[in-house]
Amino acid sequence: MAEGLENRTFIERATSGFEHYSTCVEPYTLEYAEKTTGVPRERIAELARAYATAPSAQLCWTLGITEHHNAVDNVRALINLALLTGHVGRYGSGVCPLRGQNNVQGGGDMGALPDKYPGGQSVADAHARAKFERTWGTSLPAEPGLNLTKMFEAIERGDLDTLYIIGENPAQSEADQHRATALLRSLRALIVQDIFLTKTGELADVVFPAASSWCESEGTVTSSERRVQRVRKALDPPGEAREDSAIVYELARRLGHDWGQADAERVWDECRSLSPWHAGMSYARLEALDGIQWPCYDETHPGERFLHGRLWANPIHGPRAPFAAVKHDPPVEALDDEYPLRLTTGRRLESFNTGVQTGGYTSPLRRGESLDISPADALRYGVRDGERVRVTSRRGSVTAPVRIDDGLRAGLVFMTLHFNDEIATNLLTIDATDPKSGTAEFKAAAVRLDRLS
Secondary structure, eight states: OTTSOSOHHHHHHHEEOHHHHHHHTTTOOHHHHHHHHOOOHHHHHHHHHHHHHSSSOEEEEOHHHHSSTTHHHHHHHHHHHHHHHTOSSSTTOEEEEOOSSTTHHHHHHTTOSTTEETTTEETTOHHHHHHHHHHHTSOOOSSOOOOHHHHHHHHHHTSOOEEEEESOOHHHHSSOHHHHHHHHHHOSEEEEEESSOOHHHHTOSEEEEBOOTTTSOOEEEEOTTOEEEEEOOOSOOSTTOBOHHHHHHHHHHHTTOOOOSOOHHHHHHHHHHHOGGGTTOOHHHHHHTTOEESOOOSTTOOOOSSTTGGGGSSSOSSSOEEOOOOOOOOOSSOOOSSSOEEEEEEOOTTOOSSSTTTTTSOOTTOOOOOEEEOHHHHHHHTOOTTOEEEEEOSSOEEEEEEEEOTTSOTTEEEEESTTTTTOOGGGTSOOOBOTTTOOBOTTOEEEEEEEOO
16 A cells, blocks of 8 residues: 555445555554564565556465464455455456365355354344244244354353264364363263264264265265355265265154155255255256356356456445454464474375375375474474474474475474374364354464474
8 A cells, every 4th residue: 555556446436444444554564574474575565566466366375374363354354455456356356265175165155154054144134044944844043053162162161062073073173182082072972974983983972974975975066166066976885874964864854853865956956945145056057057156046147257246346236345454463372482483284285184084095295294394493403304303382292203394484393183193283282263263273383392312
């Protein structure tokens, strides 16, 4: 804004809250950014100019933005940049969270969120709630449910004593493994439904073996660009494993509710009868068009190519896009003389999160867990490649081999959660969570390194 690179025309016609936002960002000068991030101010300015003046530009992010105690504010800060420059709602421009696995987007779209029904409809919306109540033949609460973080807090208080977990491994994926495992053990009943017997499954009272959703089941999948596509069954599931819907249908029948035969297309048709986003997406159209982007309001609608294209209509359709005045908030755990290194966690190319889905096959890229450190820190601590060291945080300690990584800056170290049976990295991570999203701060813990000899 100091150089007048903001898109004033777009801001004035399609956004709200700009004046408050512009006042809020005044303290964040290039000098402040350089001191805080370690990135030279010239490079920051170069990138800002390139982004602002590009004919089209996208902001894509992964968990490095969201696995913080202020996750939602981080995302809002990126959205602010897109609104500031007009890089939203048109070809080649936009904001896009890149998902860690396929169909994370679809899970949220189908209502796997504590405050949403399928199609992004709020549980607090009386009209939407009444629609679902009529179809499902029951009354529904007007208050949001609990996200995973709040579920564990409820277990701790004694307010929650039973969990039914589908396709999740919190015994190894939560930020504080000691606490998570203890709370799962304390439950009156734990039911797990998964394609593998995870560490969480080993703690369960009942385990339902499920089919793999990508080759042993019928259904749909949704990509990060909102494209819904068909998934077709190619193989029968092994042993006693069943499709997820078949398990849920059979459980309902034994509890006194006969829903008939589990059929993926019938379930989908019910979903699109309730979700305006998906109303026009029959199986026949999904197959004929090789997928459709939501929202798709009827069976003549092609699907919206640009989610926020309405912001470019004159006048705009619907509400203006609001700027969010957010403030920089550093990691909860500060570095000090006792814990001088910043541990960030993440994934490697060939592995999923806790290794459940990827640990069972070999890969030429897989090399086991390590503590990745910069050449400067290797020299500082006198350690060499492959040497085992002790890594300690305020919560726990593990030993791991050193791997020197030229891509890391001094003071920053990296580990993954892929090899939890060998090295439980989340004994180190901090269980500080974002109050809005419930996301834990996996990306910023304070640790120290000690040589073993």
